[in-house]
Amino acid sequence: METERLFEITAYTENQVGLLSAIAGIFTRRSLNIEKLLVYPSRIECVHKFKILTRATEPQIRAVVLQIEKKVDVIKSYYEVDNERSCREIDDVKAFLEKRENDNK
Amino acid sequence: MGQRMTGSEALWRSLMAEQVKTVFGYPGGQIMPVYDTYCRFEKDIRHILVRHEQGAIHAAQGFARASGFPGVVLVTSGPGATNVVTGVADAMIDSTPVVVVAGQVPCHLLGTDAFQEIDLIGMTTPISKWSYQIRRPEDVAWAVSRAFYIARTGRPGPVVLDFTKDAQTGMVDYAPQPCRFIRSYVPDPEIPEESLQEAARMIDAAKKPFVVYGQGILLSGAEKELAAFLEKGAIPAGSTLLGLGALNSDHPQLMGMLGMHGNLAPNVMTQNCDLLIAVGMRFDDRVTGKLATYARQARIIHIDIDASEIGKLVPVDLGIVGDAKKALMRLTELIAPCTTRQWQMESILCNAVEKHQVIEPEIYPETGLINPGEVVARVTEFVKGEALVVTDVGQNQMLAARYSRFVQPRSFISSGGLGTMGFGLPAAIGAKIGTPDRTVVVFLGDGGLQMTFQELGTIMQEGTGVKIVLLNNNWLGNVRMWQELFFEERYACTRMLNPDFTLIARAYGIPCCHVETREELAGAVEQMFAEEGPFLLDVHVREESMVFPMIPPGKSVDEILLNNKEWFNYGD
Numbered sequence: 001m002e003t004e005r006l007f008e009i010t011a012y013t014e015n016q017v018g019l020l021s022a023i024a025g026i027f028t029r030r031s032l033n034i035e036k037l038l039v040y041p042s043r044i045e046c047v048h049k050f051k052i053l054t055r056a057t058e059p060q061i062r063a064v065v066l067q068i069e070k071k072v073d074v075i076k077s078y079y080e081v082d083n084e085r086s087c088r089e090i091d092d093v094k095a096f097l098e099k100r101e102n103d104n105k
Numbered sequence: 106m107g108q109r110m111t112g113s114e115a116l117w118r119s120l121m122a123e124q125v126k127t128v129f130g131y132p133g134g135q136i137m138p139v140y141d142t143y144c145r146f147e148k149d150i151r152h153i154l155v156r157h158e159q160g161a162i163h164a165a166q167g168f169a170r171a172s173g174f175p176g177v178v179l180v181t182s183g184p185g186a187t188n189v190v191t192g193v194a195d196a197m198i199d200s201t202p203v204v205v206v207a208g209q210v211p212c213h214l215l216g217t218d219a220f221q222e223i224d225l226i227g228m229t230t231p232i233s234k235w236s237y238q239i240r241r242p243e244d245v246a247w248a249v250s251r252a253f254y255i256a257r258t259g260r261p262g263p264v265v266l267d268f269t270k271d272a273q274t275g276m277v278d279y280a281p282q283p284c285r286f287i288r289s290y291v292p293d294p295e296i297p298e299e300s301l302q303e304a305a306r307m308i309d310a311a312k313k314p315f316v317v318y319g320q321g322i323l324l325s326g327a328e329k330e331l332a333a334f335l336e337k338g339a340i341p342a343g344s345t346l347l348g349l350g351a352l353n354s355d356h357p358q359l360m361g362m363l364g365m366h367g368n369l370a371p372n373v374m375t376q377n378c379d380l381l382i383a384v385g386m387r388f389d390d391r392v393t394g395k396l397a398t399y400a401r402q403a404r405i406i407h408i409d410i411d412a413s414e415i416g417k418l419v420p421v422d423l424g425i426v427g428d429a430k431k432a433l434m435r436l437t438e439l440i441a442p443c444t445t446r447q448w449q450m451e452s453i454l455c456n457a458v459e460k461h462q463v464i465e466p467e468i469y470p471e472t473g474l475i476n477p478g479e480v481v482a483r484v485t486e487f488v489k490g491e492a493l494v495v496t497d498v499g500q501n502q503m504l505a506a507r508y509s510r511f512v513q514p515r516s517f518i519s520s521g522g523l524g525t526m527g528f529g530l531p532a533a534i535g536a537k538i539g540t541p542d543r544t545v546v547v548f549l550g551d552g553g554l555q556m557t558f559q560e561l562g563t564i565m566q567e568g569t570g571v572k573i574v575l576l577n578n579n580w581l582g583n584v585r586m587w588q589e590l591f592f593e594e595r596y597a598c599t600r601m602l603n604p605d606f607t608l609i610a611r612a613y614g615i616p617c618c619h620v621e622t623r624e625e626l627a628g629a630v631e632q633m634f635a636e637e638g639p640f641l642l643d644v645h646v647r648e649e650s651m652v653f654p655m656i657p658p659g660k661s662v663d664e665i666l667l668n669n670k671e672w673f674n675y676g677d
Contacts, residue, residue: 014289018226018236025231066413072235072255075289100288 002057006035009061011050011068011077012042012093019073023050026067032056043090044097047075107280112242112272113139115279116206117146119249122281125177127168127538129153129161133181135221136208138273140179153538153567156559158185160531162192163557166201167535170518171493171543173326175202175256176535182208183221186267187228191525194232196263198522199347200324202256203263204249211271212240225267234262240269242277250284259292260411261324294410296427296435304406304423305439307380311404313448314340315378317363317371317392320347320521321385321409327430328514331384332356334433339443341452343371345386346506350516354490354509360452364392365656366503369459369665370452372656373675375400376663377451383407385429388418389522394662408432454675462667463653468508474647475623477501477576481508484546484574487630492544492572493518495536497529497553499583501576503652505548515540527556533571534563544634546572551603552581561613564639572633573615573641578648579603586651590669591658610641617641 013019020039027034036053056064061079068077076093110118116139120128128150132140143152155161158180165176180189186207196203209215210222229236235255239248245268252264308314322331328351335342335358343363344351352359361368363375375381381403386392393399396418407414407421408429415424425432468482481504484492490510496502496519511517518536520528533547554575564571576582581599588596610617616636620629626644633640654673655666665673 017238018230021227022230029231063413063417066417070411070413072287072290097288100286100291104286104288 002059004055004057006053006055007058007061007079009050009052009054009065009068009077009079010089011052012044012075012089013048013050014073014075015046015048016073019071022071023052023068026064027054030060030064032060032064042093044093047093047097107278109276110279111138111142112239112245112275112277113142114145115242115245115277116249116268116273117142117150118279119246119281120177121146121149122246122283123250123253124174125150127151127153128177128179129155129164129168129535130179131155131158131161131181131185133185133208133221135182135210135270136179136185136268136273138270139206139208139268152179153563155531156562157557158188159191159527160534160557160560160563162189162196162203162205163525163528163531164535164538164560164563165203166192166196166199166528167495167518167532168539169202169535170532171515171536172539173515174539175204175253178203178205180205180207181221182210182225183223186223186225190228190232191523193229193263193265195520195523195525195528197232197234199520200261200320201263202261204252204256205263205265206268207265208273209238209267209269212269213271215269225265229265233265236265236267238267238269239272242272242275245272245277246279246282247284250282251287254284254287255290259290293428294412294426296425296432300423300425301432301435301439304382304425305436307404307406307423308338308340308382308436309441311380313378313446314338314380314382315374315403316340316342316382316384317345317375317386318342318348318351318384319345319386321429322348322351323514325385325410325428325430327385327433328352330430330433330437334437334440337437337442338440339446339449340382341374341446341449343367343374345389345392346519347517347521348386349506350511350514354511358449362506364389365394366507366652366654368507369455369654369673372662372665373455374451376402376661377448378403381405383409384433385409387411387414393418394656394660394664398661458667458673459654475620475626475644477578477646477650478504478508479623480574480576480626480644480646481505481548483626483630485509487634488544488546492516492546493536493540495519495529495533495545495547497547497549498524498526499550499553499581500586500650500652501529501548501550501553501582504576526553529553530557530573531560531563533573534560534567534569537569537571538567544572545570546574548574548576550582551575551577551579551601551606554606558609561610561615564615565613568638570638573639575606575641575643576646577603577606577643578646578650580648582650583652589649589651606641606643615639615641617643619643619645621645
């Protein structure tokens with residue numbers, strides 16, 4: 001049996017009206033309570049960041065993160081973050097966006 | 106600088122820029138400016154006036170599934186918009202590209218509980234691929250092209266545009282804004298070569314590989330690639346309900362349909378294979394039965410374009426996120442050729458038992474009232490498998506899926522994930538309009554027909570040549586069957602007192618025929634197809650009919666009922 005733990009989910013997104021409720025809905029549908037929620041501009045220009053603290057099992061969190069990332073206006077989503085991870089995330093998101101720009105050329 | 110026009114005209118221009126030729130809709134107060142400008146575009150776009158907005162969206166779904174082109178719906182705000190919600194949810198779970206444009210109250214009335222105002226974005230966000238409110242005429246071109254791009258790429262799905270009335274009437278300099286890129290959205294993920302090589306190694310090492318495929322094959326146009334892959338590796342395969350038609354029904358490596366009312370062989374082989382290769386399918390619970398015992402003996406490869414499907418229900422040894430066609434093409438190159446797989450012989454016993462105990466009694470009975478499966482079999486024999494088969498939901502759906510033959514792709518349209526009764530008739534209308542050269546037959550029950558049978562009016566007005574086969578047993582047959590099997594024969598609220606359906610068809614000017622005996626059936630089928638336009642064939646079928654085989658809910662896929670009491674026993 002998987003045990004429930006606190007996880008921190010991060011999502012890097014476009015700044016779109018309605019995205020907060022779209023993401024919140026993913027939690028509601030699974031009866032997951034959001035313990036803490038922060039939404040703010042990330043260190044990348046025009047990219048917003050969600051930080052969500054929730055209690056769940058790891059398979060649940062993995063599914064939730066994939067569902068968040070499936071939203072058209074979400075760029076990337078991760079879970080279980082420490083500071084080191086957070087730096088890697090920024091690099092990862094920057095690399096992703098650069099690649100997408102190249103794809104578009 | 107573009108041409109000066111209203112947001113309403115910009116909508117029609119934007120639809121034309123997306124090559125839209127057909128719109129299914131119903132006018133109302135908050136979409137009237139759009140309708141008011143339609144006369145300028147009626148030469149380019151055909152508007153089908155349905156009789157209820159639910160009919161519009163199901164028709165658009167049928168249109169999209171038959172033609173491969175997104176279906177378009179135009180409705181008003183409030184009730185017009187809420188009436189399409191069932192279809193949006195249906196299109197989402199069945200990955201159907203549909204673009205819904207709904208009217209909305211002017212911006213200054215948003216959030217005031219104005220007449221016919223609802224929060225459509227709030228309602229449809231969880232059940233659509235993307236939903237967006239157009240508040241300025243300047244956003245029309247951008248939002249429409251983005252909507253089509255999102256609806257038809259990646260894993261397709263429904264998109265909802267909530268179009269405020271002031272954006273419809275405001276002026277804009279219109280210029281097309283084609284959308285080919287959204288930086289946060291990756292519709293065609295690159296497949297790592299290493300994962301395909303790993304898959305090929307797993308396939309080459311397997312003694313008993315088995316492929317389960319779904320609608321992803323049809324959506325990516327990978328029918329030929331699937332056949333080539335199966336043939337090179339001599340791998341047997343089973344299809345999900347929505348995957349039907351991706352392989353010719355007579356393909357020697359097709360073991361049949363998977364799942365609750367599927368064939369014995371593919372369900373049993375799922376539990377006996379040593380490698381399960383799932384392509385373009387999502388392990389729906391109607392396919393897997395009890396998850397805890399599903400294919401636990403096998404290694405599993407899952408190929409799907411939607412990353413969130415990998416590992417969602419079934420733990421996999423190798424997940425490959427990407428387009429089925431590309432994955433299968435490369436895999437076919439990589440795998441070693443194989444001439445025969447001895448293990449496919451395991452299907453022989455299953456097929457013999459199913460034929461003798463289930464199929465023959467259902468489709469070739471000698472006495473008694475007509476069986477519903479018998480009707481499907483006579484129709485499919487007559488059209489030689491060439492018709493596009495649409496179904497409603499319930500026993501009619503399972504029997505149409507089981508006893509129809511398919512010789513070309515996009516030949517089976519059914520509400521799979523949501524199981525929406527009332528889907529059949531409007532979906533068939535849309536399918537016929539989307540593919541006018543094909544013969545379209547819809548099988549439905551007396552329950553489902555009455556959920557949307559106002560669309561007979563659409564058939565009358567548009568002259569849509571849909572062949573409607575009513576399997577009429579005066580019961581909500583599937584629920585009645587479950588009551589008999591699992592609720593100790595307490596038949597609560599499933600008996601129906603029905604009207605004379607032929608009188609209703611006649612009222613709409615639709616030729617029809619009522620059949621009660623086996624002797625009349627073949628002639629009536631012939632008469633139906635001899636008629637050029639629409640036809641209603643009302644067949645009085647056996648009331649207590651059942652659909653077998655059946656994996657009861659909560660059972661493993663190899664725990665299969667052959668009739669009310671007898672379980673299939675493999676290996677006896």
